[in-house]
Amino acid sequence: MSTPNAPTPNAPAPPAPAIAAPADADAPARLALSGIGCRFGPVRALDRVCLTAWPGEILGLLGDSGCGKSTLLRIVAGLERPDRGEIRFDGRRIDPETPPEARGVGLMFQDYALFPHLSVAENVRFGLNRLPRREAEGIAAARLAQVGLGHRAASYPGTLSGGEGQRVALARALAPGPRILLLDEPFSNLDRRTRDRVRADTLAVVRAAGTTTLLVTHDPEEALAFCDRIALMRDGRVVQAGTGADLYERPVSRFAARFFGDLVEMPGRCRGGRVDTPFGPLPAPGLPEAAPARVCLRPEAIRLGPAGAGLTGRVLGRRFLGAEARLAIAVEGLAEPLVLAVPAEDARRAGDAVGLCRKDAGTFIFADEPD
Structure with missing residues (x-):
């Protein structure tokens, strides 16, 4: 990584802090990652990653393919185990053995992973099987209405457009009321016109839900438009973290x-x-x-x-x-x-x-x- 210098020749200024605390600085971070490391054989996927996401914040994990951003997301979700480091949710340490369903996270994959044999409503209710049926149905209906698909509750995934499938996946991820929502390249399978519209709709829903969100993306434009802060990653490390304006106007390296x-x-x-x-x-x-x-x-x-x-x-x-x-x-x-x-x-x-x-x-x- 290049040695940082003044962001402009005439106005030297240090890079903005990687983490900006909320107004209530005594409140614990919704998600705190400290020294996260992970290897797959000889490949170092993550190297001492430290990041914090505050309640209600949308934090982007940005970088090229292979930089470690999806591995980091899967570690937060409990789908991969780190070799070292610590994860805390709301100030409480998460044991690496804690399964995904016990972490209070909602995960939305790139391919949406909808169950083709279940209706839209049944897909959204899938993570609510511990609730009484009527309560689960009410939550699913509310989430589908929130993403504008209440009229497709009885439809099946094979009849949905790409944008509709994305919104059903979002409703399913939000239905259990997760503390943290994890989005792994959720818009990459959509054409550009559909992507712009669905991205705006998703942002509105996530903002309304107030859920702390991690968004994995390789698209800097998407990160700038969607995220409160961005962690730019390279070779398993965070190169720079801050607001979009910080990274664009005050980059620390070429x-x-x-x-x-x-x-x-x-x-x-x-x-x-x-x-x-x-x-x-x-x-x-x-x-x-x-x-x-x-x-x-x-x-x-x-x-x-x-x-x-x-x-x-x-x-x-x-x-x-x-x-x-x-x-x-x-x-x-x-x-x-x-x-x-x-x-x-x-x-x-x-x-x-x-x-x-x-x-x-x-x-x-x-x-x-x-x-």
């Missing part, structure tokens, strides 16, 4: 910065506390003298203007994308063309000269270490 969007990257070397770039020298406090550095700019940190304003570039090509267009711009001193989004009505074309100015917000400098 990996974290890249995960949330495109970057314009410029290699350099720290001399006299500064790094030379085509945009001029930028301050790099915290980097040792002569250390290799990597200057990273989000595309929105570069403002497009008329030729002669700031750094000069030349438009290489233009790609129409509906409401916006993408310009590829050659800049002296940069190995790759800049790609910037502009409104579709922007009149610039291939061959035009443009001016480029840099904003501090969205500019990051890191030690240039291997990815």
Whole structure:
């Protein structure tokens, strides 16, 4: 992981704390993970993971496939055993041997795992078999109404659309009133238009229920839209944890910065506390003298203007994308063309000269270490 530096060249600031306590700081965390480790043979799936989720919070576990996020979710659920570490629910330590049904968790899988031979209502009642039948039926009906599927109670899973199946799975996970709801890539099987709608509906239901939720996802946009805080994971470790704004605006490494969007990257070397770039020298406090550095700019940190304003570039090509267009711009001193989004009505074309100015917000400098 790269050594973190100032989030902007002119305004050094430390990363935000990984865990923000609620207003009632004396209240125990709904979920507290301390030093969780897990290996599968020679593979280290998790390495000393520490995380906290507060009552009613939606905490995202974000990362690429194989980073350990689903393994961590399964450990919380009781489907996998950690090799080390401690789990606490509401301040009470959970024995690793405690089965899933005794943990007070609701689990929703990627494939929904609905029972095809049971009706929708029977699927939702499945985890309520210890309750009197009438009480279980009332709870199931209320949960189905909450997700807008009361009219499909007698239907069977094979007749449902993908979005409807997802909502039935959510109703079933919430029916027992879990202390913690665990969502493992719940929207990945849906097409984009359906996913956006179902995701918004799910967020509304989870917020209304007030259930502490862990969401596993590989999609940074989904994490930003859905979660109160995000834990970005890599190789079994938490790279950075905080709000979406923390991770996007104050990444602690090049990996974290890249995960949330495109970057314009410029290699350099720290001399006299500064790094030379085509945009001029930028301050790099915290980097040792002569250390290799990597200057990273989000595309929105570069403002497009008329030729002669700031750094000069030349438009290489233009790609129409509906409401916006993408310009590829050659800049002296940069190995790759800049790609910037502009409104579709922007009149610039291939061959035009443009001016480029840099904003501090969205500019990051890191030690240039291997990815």
